[in-house]
Amino acid sequence: MTAVDDLAPDSGTGLWPPSGVQPSDDGSLYDRLAERGFDYGPIFQGVTAMWNRGEQTFAEVSLDESVSDSASAFGIHPALLDACLHPALDELILDSKLVPESPGQDRATARVPLPFSFTGVRLRRPGAAAVRARMIRDENGQARIDAVDDAGEVVVSIDAVGARLVDADVLAAASTARRTVPLHLQWIESALPAAPSLPSGWVPATLGSVRIPGIDRHYTDVTELVAADDIPDVVVWWIADTPAVVENGPVSGRAAAIRQSVHTAWDVLRSWLSVERLSETRLVVATHRAAGLPNESVELTGAAVIGLVRSAQLEHPGRFVLLDHDGGPGLQASSGEALRADVLWSVLESGQAEVAVRDSRMFVPRLTAAGVSEADTPRAAFGDGTVLITGGTSGLGAVMAKHLVVAHGVEHLLLGSRRGPAGDGVAELVAELASLGAEARVVACDVADRAELAAVLDSIGTEHPLTAVIHSAGVLDDATIESLTAQQIDRVLAPKVDGALHLNELTRVHDLSAFVVFSSLAAVLGSAGQGNYAAANSVLDGLARARRAEQLPALSVAWGPWNQDTGMTGHLGRAAVARLERMGTKVLGNDEGTALLDAALAADEAMVVCVEFDKPTLAAQARAGMLPDVLSGLAPARAQRASSVVAGRRLAARLAAVPEEEREALMLGFVRDNAAAVLGYPSGAAIDPETPFSAMGFDSLGGVELRNRLAEAAEVKLPSTLVFDYPTVDAVAKFLRSRLDANSATSPTDDHIASLRALLAMMSSGGERERFIERIRATLAETVKESESDTRSDRAAIAAASNPEELLAFLDQQTAE
The missing domain is CATH 1.10.1200.10 (ACP-like)
Structure with a gap:
């Protein structure tokens, strides 16, 4: 066969790919390439389908939609030509004659091939946006490439592509040469799907105190909802029954309000998940100005709920949607806040797990690289007085204490912890800090106890006044939403939330140059089994934004996982660490973590995310459609195309x-x-x-x-x-x-509908298709007329069907009913 014969639709059946081929790719082509250092971006991920037949590989290759319009500007678009080489590159990598080069050699340290020489390149048809390609390998490891368009006309042919071997670690080093920088949680405007009118089949309801004009169904609680005759498609619940945080009110009242909001939301989520009847209904958890958009104050009770729900979303994908709104006109709640029903429908149609609506405009959270100055962080970032570190005698706090002395010239440290001087390794830490040139005083203090913390702050003399705070205290008490207890919620919230609120209040009389709170990636992405921890840290992120709005120093650092000897990953087993790695988060070493802190201090943001992601892992998740939306800016996936x-x-x-x-x-x-x-x-x-x-x-x-x-x-x-x-x-x-x-079982009606579709597909003549459709229309009209369930709408739908697709859609609807 010629190249054109092989790549054109089969002359006998009109089908592609050609006969005798076997699917050779399960969607992991770009995962395999990324593992060896070829981490292609979405524009270059052009191979959408692959098949093998002996030494031949066939592929469907197309440009990403974002650049397909520019194809006509090139003889052949560089991304399209490059993608035609990817199947050959994949085969060369897997070819044992090339890599690894010696028996027993570790594939991770092997040499990998780069396309190097091209012989006999001929461009025939310029401007193609999609091709069908064939690659034939020879015994020397070279490959012939032929590519045609949909009609089978040759676009480009290459007699031989040769490869040059390079060390895999060199390629890997080139991809990681740029230093890791903190990430910033941005809210990006995204177009709402148009909703000229609400769909007739949409059945929403509200729960609790929220009311939405145009939505008549309302239930006071989950028990009443479950007792209903039929369950709605979507239910909106807004946590409006707990008191809002009074920004200038007493800490005890603010902490109690936050704790109550988490308990209330947890109770609703737990009740929701316990009822199998609600498994097909989405729960929209609505909050009011709690997401932390730029130039907005943050409602901290809602911020805590957002952290909790983000974790619930990971534990139960697709069941919960987060919607933060601004109280614009339209949808009235009991306290006067508002949101429009058509906007609610559009938000759900967007498919986003979390959105913020402002003036009927939708914004979605995305992690992006934060702006960081190339200059070193000033040594005066922590002032020349005393720096207080809560949780400072072990783990992350102890690492930071040493770093402040070495990198920032801090000479006076006050380290607080629950056990104080009696803690393990404290004497050794104080001695080490002294050898580095710093005086460290250790005190026993529960930061959740206002009186204890106030006494500690009062003990700081005027000779070396308090100039900076790092709040790293915290505990873990993990459990999924269903097994979580009220005591676990309170235990985790106390040091994080109460401690931060007390510090925020008590340090206002001090001239601080830095107020740093250590948050967690769990608050940004959610963390399965850590809903209480995510809720607590989400409050810290909101508090930092609130302080910045008051022109007070504040930085919330949402840390990713640290090594087993530092931070809160020390309790994790192999499975838990492997789980983090599968999510694409690398475990930070002390040097990487402290460098990220310095970069965060230079970023001039209220909140940053300090984590190192494994880009190939994120890219693989993106290609599989499993990457969380918030990470899509770090590893964008090309548009999915239907294929066999x-x-x-x-x-x-x-x-x-x-x-x-x-x-x-x-x-x-x-x-x-x-x-x-x-x-x-x-x-x-x-x-x-x-x-x-x-x-x-x-x-x-x-x-x-x-x-x-x-x-x-x-x-x-x-x-x-x-x-x-x-x-x-x-x-x-x-x-x-x-x-x-059970899901694959089909009825005789399903089989008949499938047969009709196949018959229509075989009809090449337009007149033949028209006659066929007229006969079906007449038969249906007669059948509906004789049926006792005849309705005018049925007859109108049959008459209005102007093509086979619309008529078959009507048939599908009748089958479903």
Whole structure:
């Protein structure tokens, strides 16, 4: 066959790809390339489908929609030409003759090929935006490339592409040469989907004290909602029953209001999740000016709720939406705040997990690189007096104490902790700080106790007055939303929230040059099993913004995970650390962390995120459609296109493609692989299908992650109690297969509709299609006329169907009813 014959639609069937090929890519092409240092951005991720046939590889390649309009300006667009080489590059990487070069060589340190020489390049048709490409490898490791357009006309051909080997670590170093900088949480305006009128089939309701004009259904609580005859599609709940924080009121009242808001929201979420009948209904949690948009004050009770719900969203994907609004005209709540019903519908149609609405404009949170000065952070950032560090005798606080002395010239430290001088390693820390040239005084103090903290501050002499504060105190007490307790909420909120509020109040009489609170990435992204911790840190982020609005110094640093000896990852096991790495967050070392702090101080922001992400991991999540929206600016994914390979990746399709006797083994292997990934094992071979999950080391978070992974891949809803109801891999595999079998079952009517679609697709003549549609229309009209359930709207829909697609859509609707 010629290249054109191979790449044109099959002359007999009109189908593409050609006969005899096998799908060769499960969507992981760019993941494999990224692992070896070829981390392509979305514009260059042009391969959308791949197949193999012997030494030949076939691919569908197209430009990203963002640049496709510019294709006509080139003979061949650089991104399109580059993408045509990716299948060849992939094959060269996997070719054992090239990498690794010697037996037993670690692939991570092997040499990798870069396209280097091109022979016999011929451009035939300029301006293409999409091609079908064929790559043929030869025994020398070179590849011939032919690419054609949809009509089979040659666009470009290359007789031979040769590669040059380079060290993989050199390539990796080039990709990480730019220093890590803090990230900034920005609110980016995003267009709302148009909603000229609310859809007739939309059934919303409100819960609690919120009222929305145009939405008649309302329930006072979850119990009343569950007792209703039918469940609405979406329910809006606004936490308006707890007292708002009075910014200048007593700390005790402000802390109590925040704590009450978290308890109330947790109770609603827990009640919601306990009812299976609500599993298909989305709960919109509405807050008022709590998101922290620029130039706005932050309502701290709402900020705490946002942190809690972000974690609930990770534990139960797709079930909760966060909506922060500004009280614009339209939707009246009991206290007068407002939001329009059509805007609510548009927000839901946007598919965003979290939005802020201001004057009927939608904004979405995105992490971006913060502006950082190239100059060193001034040594005077912490003043020349005493620096107070809460939680300063161990972990992150102790690391920062030493860093302030070495890098910032701080000579007087006041280190507070619950145990004070009696804490482990405190004497050694004080001695080390003294050897570095600093005087460190250690005091026992519970920062949640205002009187104790006030006494500590009063003990600072006038010779070296207080000039800076670092609030690093905090505790963890992890649990999922369903298993969390009120005591765990209070225990985590006390040192973080109460302590920060007390510091904010008591230090106002001091001339501070820095007021730094240590928050967490959990508050920004949410963290499964850490809803209480996310809520507490979200308050700190809001407090820093509030202080900045008052022209007071403030910086909230939302830290990612630190190493096992520092910060709050010391209690984590292998599975938990592996979970963080799968999310794309790297564990910071002390040098990286302190460098990030210095950069954060130079960023001149109220709140920054100090975390190092693994870009290839984020890119892989983006390509799989699993990257959290807030991270999409760090690893944007190209627009998804429908293809046979995309469909083939679905678990149901994989099951259908193998004989019945092999399906049980396939499903078991699938669940074993996912269980192994959750536990941090290299493959499913390490998982015994009959061993209970509890005996394998699964905790509640591991169970949540396994449920979410399986539900995502299988495209089915699974109970949150999956690993408890089905306590082994074998039991889960059987249950999951039963769900897939039930979902894939089709009725005779479904089969007939599919046959009609296939018949229409085979008709090449427009007249033939018109005659066919007229006969169906006449038959339907006669059938509807004879039916007792005849309605004028049915007859109108049949008459209005102007093409086969509209008529088949009507048939689908009738089938569903």
